[in-house]
Amino acid sequence: MRRPQRFSPSPDDARPPSVSGRAGLPAELSAFVGREEELAGIEALLGESRLVTLAGVAGVGKTRCATRIAALMEKRYCDGVRIAGLADVHDPALLDHALAEALGVTDHTGRPPRTALLEYCAERQLLLVIDGFEHLVDACARLVQELLRRAPRLRVLAAGRRPLRVDGEHTFTLAPMTDEDAVALFLLRARAVRPDFRPTGADRETARDLCRRLDGIPLALELAAGRMRALSMEQVLHRLDDRFRLLTGGSRSALPRHRTLRTAVGWSHELCTPEQRLLWARLSVFAGSFDLEAVEYVCGGHGLPAESVLDVLDDLLAQSVVGREDLGAGSRYRLLETVREYGAQWLEAAGDTERMRRRHRDWFLGLATWCELDWFSPRQDRAAARVDAELPNLRRAMECSMESPEDVRLAQYLAGTLWFYWAGCGRLAEGRHWLDQVLDEDGPGYDAGRLKALWVLGYVAVLQGDSTGAVAALLECREAGELSGDLSAVAYAVHRTGCLSLVRDDLPRAEALLREALARYREAGELNSNVLMAQVELAMAVAFGGDLAGAAGICQEVREVCEDHGERWARAYALYVLAYVALEDGLPGRARLMLRECLTVAHAFHDLLGTALSLELMALVTAVEGDAAEAAVLQGAAERIWPSVGLPLFGSAHYGRPRARCAELARTALGGGRYEAQRHAGGRLATEAAVARAVGARTSGGRQGGEASRGPGGGRTDPGADDEVSGPDAAPDARRPAASRRTGRGGPEL
Numbered sequence: 209m210r211r212p213q214r215f216s217p218s219p220d221d222a223r224p225p226s227v228s229g230r231a232g233l234p235a236e237l238s239a240f241v242g243r244e245e246e247l248a249g250i251e252a253l254l255g256e257s258r259l260v261t262l263a264g265v266a267g268v269g270k271t272r273c274a275t276r277i278a279a280l281m282e283k284r285y286c287d288g289v290r291i292a293g294l295a296d297v298h299d300p301a302l303l304d305h306a307l308a309e310a311l312g313v314t315d316h317t318g319r320p321p322r323t324a325l326l327e328y329c330a331e332r333q334l335l336l337v338i339d340g341f342e343h344l345v346d347a348c349a350r351l352v353q354e355l356l357r358r359a360p361r362l363r364v365l366a367a368g369r370r371p372l373r374v375d376g377e378h379t380f381t382l383a384p385m386t387d388e389d390a391v392a393l394f395l396l397r398a399r400a401v402r403p404d405f406r407p408t409g410a411d412r413e414t415a416r417d418l419c420r421r422l423d424g425i426p427l428a429l430e431l432a433a434g435r436m437r438a439l440s441m442e443q444v445l446h447r448l449d450d451r452f453r454l455l456t457g458g459s460r461s462a463l464p465r466h467r468t469l470r471t472a473v474g475w476s477h478e479l480c481t482p483e484q485r486l487l488w489a490r491l492s493v494f495a496g497s498f499d500l501e502a503v504e505y506v507c508g509g510h511g512l513p514a515e516s517v518l519d520v521l522d523d524l525l526a527q528s529v530v531g532r533e534d535l536g537a538g539s540r541y542r543l544l545e546t547v548r549e550y551g552a553q554w555l556e557a558a559g560d561t562e563r564m565r566r567r568h569r570d571w572f573l574g575l576a577t578w579c580e581l582d583w584f585s586p587r588q589d590r591a592a593a594r595v596d597a598e599l600p601n602l603r604r605a606m607e608c609s610m611e612s613p614e615d616v617r618l619a620q621y622l623a624g625t626l627w628f629y630w631a632g633c634g635r636l637a638e639g640r641h642w643l644d645q646v647l648d649e650d651g652p653g654y655d656a657g658r659l660k661a662l663w664v665l666g667y668v669a670v671l672q673g674d675s676t677g678a679v680a681a682l683l684e685c686r687e688a689g690e691l692s693g694d695l696s697a698v699a700y701a702v703h704r705t706g707c708l709s710l711v712r713d714d715l716p717r718a719e720a721l722l723r724e725a726l727a728r729y730r731e732a733g734e735l736n737s738n739v740l741m742a743q744v745e746l747a748m749a750v751a752f753g754g755d756l757a758g759a760a761g762i763c764q765e766v767r768e769v770c771e772d773h774g775e776r777w778a779r780a781y782a783l784y785v786l787a788y789v790a791l792e793d794g795l796p797g798r799a800r801l802m803l804r805e806c807l808t809v810a811h812a813f814h815d816l817l818g819t820a821l822s823l824e825l826m827a828l829v830t831a832v833e834g835d836a837a838e839a840a841v842l843q844g845a846a847e848r849i850w851p852s853v854g855l856p857l858f859g860s861a862h863y864g865r866p867r868a869r870c871a872e873l874a875r876t877a878l879g880g881g882r883y884e885a886q887r888h889a890g891g892r893l894a895t896e897a898a899v900a901r902a903v904g905a906r907t908s909g910g911r912q913g914g915e916a917s918r919g920p921g922g923g924r925t926d927p928g929a930d931d932e933v934s935g936p937d938a939a940p941d942a943r944r945p946a947a948s949r950r951t952g953r954g955g956p957e958l
Contacts, residue, residue, distance in 0.1 A: 240276055241396060242389030243269070250277050250380050254335075254363060257378040258356055262367040264382035265528045265544055267427025271339050273382060274367040278337050285363075287332040295340035300347035307351070311336070322351070329359035342368040342527070349374050370527040381528065384424030384544065391415045393426060397433035418445045423544040480527065486512050487520045488529055489558065492551035493568045496600030497533060497540040502575075506567045510560075540597065565608050572598065572605040573618060576625045583628040584736045586774025592813055595629045602626065606642055616649040621657030627664040628737065631671060632777050634814035636853070639668050647681075654688035659697035662688070666704045670711065671817060671853065678708050699728035703742045710745055713861050715753050722746040740766050740778035747785045752862040756789045763789075780809035780818055787825060788866075796829045803829065804903050811899045819895065820849040821863070826902045828870040836877035837886050843870050844890025845898030 250273070253260045264270050275291065282289040292310035297303060304321040308314075313321075313328045329336075336355075341348040349372040352364055356376070366372055371379045385393065394415050399405050407415065422428040432444050480488065490507040491498075503521060508514030521541070524530040531542045543551065555561050575598060582591035595602065602622065609619035623642045630639025643665040647658070662685035669678035682701045689697035706721030722742055729739045743766045751759035763782040770779035787802040803826045810818030823846035831839035846867075875883040890898065 239396060240272065241393040242385060243273060243276070246273060246380075246382060247277060247280065250365070251281065253378045253380055254281065254365060257376060258362070259352065259364045259366070259372070259374060259377045261371045261377055261379045262365065262382055263369060263371055263379055263526075263528050265384075265425070265531075265547060266369065267425045267546075268382050268384055268528075269426040270367040270369075270382055272426070274337050274339055274365055277365060278335065281335060285333050285335045287334040289335045289337065291337040291339060293339045294344060294348070297344065300344055303344055303347050303351060307336075307338075322354070326355065326358045329355055329362050331361070332359065333361040334359075335363050335365065337365045337367065339367045341366060341372070342370050345370060345372065348372060369529075373526075381531075385419075385426060385429075386424065387416055387419060390419035390422075390424040390426075390429060394419055394429045394433050397430050401433060414442060414445060421445065421545070423546055425544065425546060428546060480529070481523070483512055483516065483520050484523050484527075484529075485554065487517065488524060488547075488551045489555040489560070490551075490564055491524075491530065491541075491543055492548045492555055493561075493564045493604075494543070494548075494601060495604040497542045497597065498601065499538065499540050502571055502601075503541070505571050506564065568601070569605040569608045569618070572601050573622055576602060576622055580625050580628060583632075583777075584773060584775055588774065588776055589812065592629065592633050595626065596633070603642075606646065610646065610649055613650060616646065617655055617657045619646040619649070620661040622646075624657065624660030624664045627660075627667065628777075630664070630668055632737075632813055632815055634816045636668055636672055636816075640665070640672065643668060654692055656694060656697070659685055659689055659692070659694055660700075663697060663700040663704055666701065667707070670704060670708045673853075675708060675712065678704070682708070695728060695732040696734060699725050699732055699734065700738065702728060703738065706742075707745050710749050710752075711863060715749050715862070719746065719749045719753070722749060735769075737775060737778045740769060740775065741781065744778060744781045744785060747782070748862075751785055751788060751792075752865075756792055759785055760789045776809050777813060777815070777818075780806045780815075780822075784818070784822055784825065787822075787829075791825070791829060791832065796832045800826065800829050800833075807899050807903055811895070816849050817853050819899065820846045820853055823849070823898060823902060824870065825866045828866040828873075831870045831873040831877075836874040837882070839870055840874045840878065840883050840886035841890035841893070842898065842902055843867065843874070844887035845893045845895070845901075846890075847887070848891045848893070848898075849895060 250260060250262060254277075262270050262274055278289045278291060290311050292307050294303070294306060297306045304325060308321050308325055308328075311325070311328060313324050338348065338352070345368070348366075352366065352372060353374045355362060356364065356374075371377060384390070391412060395405075395407055395412075398407075418432060419429060422432060487503075487507055490512070491503065493506065494502070500518065500521070504514050504517045508517050512520065521530065525532055525541070529543070529547060531544065533540050533542060552561070555564060575594070579591040579595050582588065582594075585591075606619045606622050609615040609622065623639075623646045626639065626642075629635055630643075643661055647661055647665060662681050666678045666682035666685065669675075669681060682705045686698055686701035686705070689695075689701060702721055703725035706718050706725055709715075709718035709721060722745055725742050726739070726746065729735070729742065743762055747759040747762040747766075750762065763785045766782040767779055767786075770776070770782065783802040783806050787799040787806065790796075790799040790802065803822050806822040807819065807826065809815075810822055823842055827839045827842035827846065830842060871883075874886075878886065893901070
């Protein structure tokens, strides 16, 4: 009897082991663009781990990157590289057969195909690429785990939308393309369908906008480029609101699920459980990033118990539907716009959009309220950072509230509650936009929300230098507050009217109104940062009127209250007034120490008014100490900030006095030409560099980097040559002061 043949190698297997398995790699039909850092990272992981999973959202380019890695690394494996594409394998029972076919394993015995696979791989040095396994993830995980245990020289690169979750697995999440690579890919593919296309500079900007709208997803970019046969780039961009209808007609050689954007994303949707699909749809109500607490409140219930939200969210993270970003405040999550829009369509189809949008709005109304309370506490910086992170969602909440007349009051309340962010964190222009918008809507009379929005509008208008707008809003707020008996609203209106008088140089009226406001605050039982700022502004009026001791006494009281409550923002303004008093008393060194803290805090909160005022007073201190060149530089840096604040009002005689005195001292010491050169050099400094320069300066007479400063080689340095501190006297950490490290943000770009 003939003995059964146990194993018959394929033609590739018959080659000497030193010959790589090139036959297993498909040839590239179009140029590969970008991804240098990603490819290097995947290569490095394959050097450390025997199983690397390349995960990512639909259409992000996992297959193309895996194939590229295989081509780059094939010569490192004596027995070659093989690619097993599993997209067309739907029955888990056929998985072993599919891998055997990819490896060229032919077995004529009655043994299970896995036995032949294990025998084939056992002694081979081989890289196996498994692509598109997500619909067979459980069966594939068991097979890969067994292969790796039985074949010690085997390495596996798996490409799919979720990890295998096998021991020893390293996951590399492939992000969308960078702007530069995305534009390069789009333009290259556009020229392939329109050889006469020669992009101009304007075309490249349009392409950049288009690529950002498409999240830098290569599949979406390829499909959009294909539309260039019939449409201009501007037409493609304008039609992206219906991207799933527009982005169709991919290559016939592509997998069916890659021929349209809808089917590519829909493939991920099909792989989700009902609970995962439900959460995906509900997550679409968020804008920008979001945190777990918000997801649990907004998305929990009605088929998705709140206690299961974390597990379902984790599943969506594993499947690359949701992305994660780790910030200083904790983990946050995000949907790419394409994924979000797909979920929004399912939410609309379920008839649940309006309910979810209201839940979203209610959560962020509560969040804004808590952040306002935290602003008057040691958590002040966290409150600012939280609003910063949640700003897209807060905008969406205001938009939602303005869609129906009965909810306008909520939009007004929300816009007013964010006063500390608009005024204290450098967002005056956006605050003015929202306050004007919500107050233009017809609401149910003068309730507390509308009155709050009115006094906040008046406050913002004062800071912007718009006295007409400020007077109108504050007068309306006071009159309506008196009619309705809202003592707090009246106090705020009186306070901000006094502030307006102060910047208009009407000191007697300012002092009277601010004292009245403080009395009203006491009557209403108010104590917060606004009340402390009323005291600081009263101290300014008193100081400008010549009573330096009285101003110092008021600010010392503010300073003590701030320290008791952990409040830093109002405290910085109190220190500004105390520094002003110290300088007037002939103590520039003491003034400098307080101004350093003022600048650090103001810059940390992106408070442009506090930054500009403190820089100007620091410039005067520097001039008094004898460094006229550096004083001119700092003055120029402050002048660059003022147009973003409201110079028409803050150029008043009293607020402008340090500016005028500094200019007089520096110009006398330097001469007109040198003074102007140094001032213009300071005007070229970025705000962060200017603050670092001022905070890191010597305490008396030392040259920080003015015209007469000398570098390490003895030559003169030009403080305007770049945006960083120069010269041997630069602060050790001048390139990134503590003021810039609160939220990970750099200085404001003006």
